[in-house]
Amino acid sequence: xxxxxxxxxIGALRRDVPMRPEWRSAVLRDVGALPFPEAPARGSSxxxxxxxxxxxxAVAAGLxxxxxxGGLTLGVERLATGQRRETAGVPVPAESRGTTPVRFVLVAxxxxxxxxxxxxxxxxxxxxxxxxxxxxxxxxxxxxxxxxHTYAFVVDGVLxxxxxxxxxxxxxxxxxxxxxxxxxxxxT
Amino acid sequence: MIGAAxxxxxxxxxxxxxxxRLQPVTRATIERLADSLAHESLPVEPLYDKAAEGVxxxxxxxxxxxxxxxxxxxxxxxxxxxxxxxxxxxLAAASSALHAGAAPALIxxxxxTRDDRLPGRSLGLPLVVLANLIADGVPASVASESLTxxxxxxxxxxxxxxxxxxxxxxxxxxxxxxxxxxxxxxxxLRTTGTGARQP
Numbered sequence: 001x002x003x004x005x006x007x008x009x010i011g012a013l014r015r016d017v018p019m020r021p022e023w024r025s026a027v028l029r030d031v032g033a034l035p036f037p038e039a040p041a042r043g044s045s046x047x048x049x050x051x052x053x054x055x056x057x058a059v060a061a062g063l064x065x066x067x068x069x070g071g072l073t074l075g076v077e078r079l080a081t082g083q084r085r086e087t088a089g090v091p092v093p094a095e096s097r098g099t100t101p102v103r104f105v106l107v108a109x110x111x112x113x114x115x116x117x118x119x120x121x122x123x124x125x126x127x128x129x130x131x132x133x134x135x136x137x138x139x140x141x142x143x144x145x146x147x148x149h150t151y152a153f154v155v156d157g158v159l160x161x162x163x164x165x166x167x168x169x170x171x172x173x174x175x176x177x178x179x180x181x182x183x184x185x186x187x188t
Numbered sequence: 189m190i191g192a193a194x195x196x197x198x199x200x201x202x203x204x205x206x207x208x209r210l211q212p213v214t215r216a217t218i219e220r221l222a223d224s225l226a227h228e229s230l231p232v233e234p235l236y237d238k239a240a241e242g243v244x245x246x247x248x249x250x251x252x253x254x255x256x257x258x259x260x261x262x263x264x265x266x267x268x269x270x271x272x273x274x275x276x277x278x279l280a281a282a283s284s285a286l287h288a289g290a291a292p293a294l295i296x297x298x299x300x301t302r303d304d305r306l307p308g309r310s311l312g313l314p315l316v317v318l319a320n321l322i323a324d325g326v327p328a329s330v331a332s333e334s335l336t337x338x339x340x341x342x343x344x345x346x347x348x349x350x351x352x353x354x355x356x357x358x359x360x361x362x363x364x365x366x367x368x369x370x371x372x373x374x375x376x377l378r379t380t381g382t383g384a385r386q387p
Contacts (some may be wrong), residue, residue, distance in 0.1 A: 119237035122205055123244040147277040148312060150241070156333060159245065166349060169319035170284035172238070172255035173245040179284075179310050181345070 050124035100182050104151070104162075111155045118151030118177075120144055125154050144150035146184035150177045201250045206236060207243040214249040221260050230263050231276040234283075252335035262286045269295045270311070288319040294332040312359050313345040317352045324356055325365035341377065351376065 053104040069131040104116055114130040120128040130153075132155065152175075153160050161167065165178035206215050229342055234265035235256050242252035267274065267281035269292055274282075282295055285349040295315070302309050313334050338351060351372060358368035 021376075086230045117244060119233075119241070121238070123240040125244065131349075147275070148280045148316070150237070166316050166320050166352065167323055168284060169316070170287040172258070173247045173251065175245045177241070177338050179316055181281075181316065183310075 035122055068081045098147050101141045101143050102180060102182060103139055103141045104130065104153075106130060106138045106153055106155070106162075107136050108138055108155055113139065113154075113156055114138040114143070116140055116151060117154055117159070120151070144180070144182045146182050149180050149182065151180065152177045195265070206239070207240055209243050210239065211249050211265060214253055218256055220324060225260055225263060228264065228267070230260075230267060230273075231279060234259060234263065234280055234289075248319065253347075258287070259283060265292065266295075270299055275310070277312040278315065280309065281312045281319070285315045285319040285322070288322040290318055290322055290328050290332070294318075294328055296333060298336060300338075301340065304339055309339070310345075314339060314348055316379065317348045320352050321369060324352075324359055326355065326369045327366050330366050330369050334369045337373060343376075347376075361380050 018070060044074040106114055108114055112134075116126055116128040116130060117123045118128075128140060128142065131142045134137050151162070153162065159175055162178035165180060166178040169180040171177060202319065210218075218235055222235050225232050225235065236345050238256050240256060241308055247255070262283035265286060266279045269277055270282055285295060286292070295318075298311060298314060298318070302311055318328075318331055320333055321326050321334070325360055326334075333349070335348060338348060343351070355368045356371045357363070358372060359365050363371065
């Protein structure tokens with residue numbers, strides 16, 4: 001293949017696939033339909049409490065901002081393993097207890113396990129597993145204190161940054177992490 | 189599962205939770221650095237978070253200590269640049285911007301713009317975007333000028349984030365980083381009807 005043809009092909013492959021409005025609406029509808037966490041049943045192994053969330057339209061609106069603002073599709077990234085993964089960290093408004101629930105979402109259809117690691121859980125590989133919902137979608141809702149939080153996903157034992165989030169840009173260990181900023185719900 | 193994570197979620201790292209894998213001398217070093225920051229009214233949690241991050245990412249103790257020393261120094265520098273009223277998030281964001289290569293003068297410029305024209309505006313997200321743009325290859329001065337221009341024209345945090353993604357996309361498409369930043373900013377300003385400003 002001639003060099004100019006190769007460059008043209010590469011350029012075409014690198015261009016973002018534009019998302020049609022109806023696709024975006026469908027994705028937002030699916031994300032908004034994610035079930036709210038329920039209180040653990042008595043006697044179950046899960047501990048803790050359930051949090052109340054405002055209507056999922058806020059989730060959809062946040063995701064729309066993340067997607068539209070990013071000018072991307074859902075940040076599709078083709079990885080070496082051949083999986084296509086799409087992520088978004090979407091602040092989910094909730095009743096304030098000094099924290100804001102943040103929904104972390106990952107599309108990983110071939111993953112067996114997905115966990116969330118970050119400064120909010122001591123970078124523990126096991127503390128915060130994501131739950132598979134709707135087939136390829138993995139998600140977890142986590143109450144985060146106001147401020148800057150760095151995080152990453154562990155997918156089948158492999159640490160990956162969130163391709164749809166800003167980089168923490170202060171990596172000292174050769175593996176990228178992502179960052180999410182949570183605003184103080186009590187400040188204007 | 190969400191409930192099981194709850195007890196740890198609200199608490200950032202503390203000295204009691206330093207990874208057990210760290211050697212005693214490493215732990216002592218981290219604790220001394222933390223005590224030093226605490227005396228300067230600087231946040232100490234980032235040091236412990238950095239230690240835990242390093243352990244997870246397989247770094248040895250020496251590398252972890254080096255990273256934490258660097259972080260402590262950058263937090264001190266961030267305090268000087270941002271002033272005593274800066275939030276922990278702003279300090280951490282400024283630290284990451286310094287780590288990415290932003291000159292202190294550029295950060296000071298953002299602070300001056302904020303103080304003069306956007307009082308009360310948090311610099312947390314703008315500093316994160318600045319760090320990301322620099323990491324993408326945008327010259328620091330161009331990145332800073334672009335962000336300042338957008339902020340002065342009323343860009344919100346989500347719009348600044350979108351700006352960075354648009355720049356990254358143009359870079360992926362073959363545009364040079366400097367041209368990408370300038371081009372996206374010009375397009376945004378035209379869209380808002382405020383007119384383009386030359387960087």
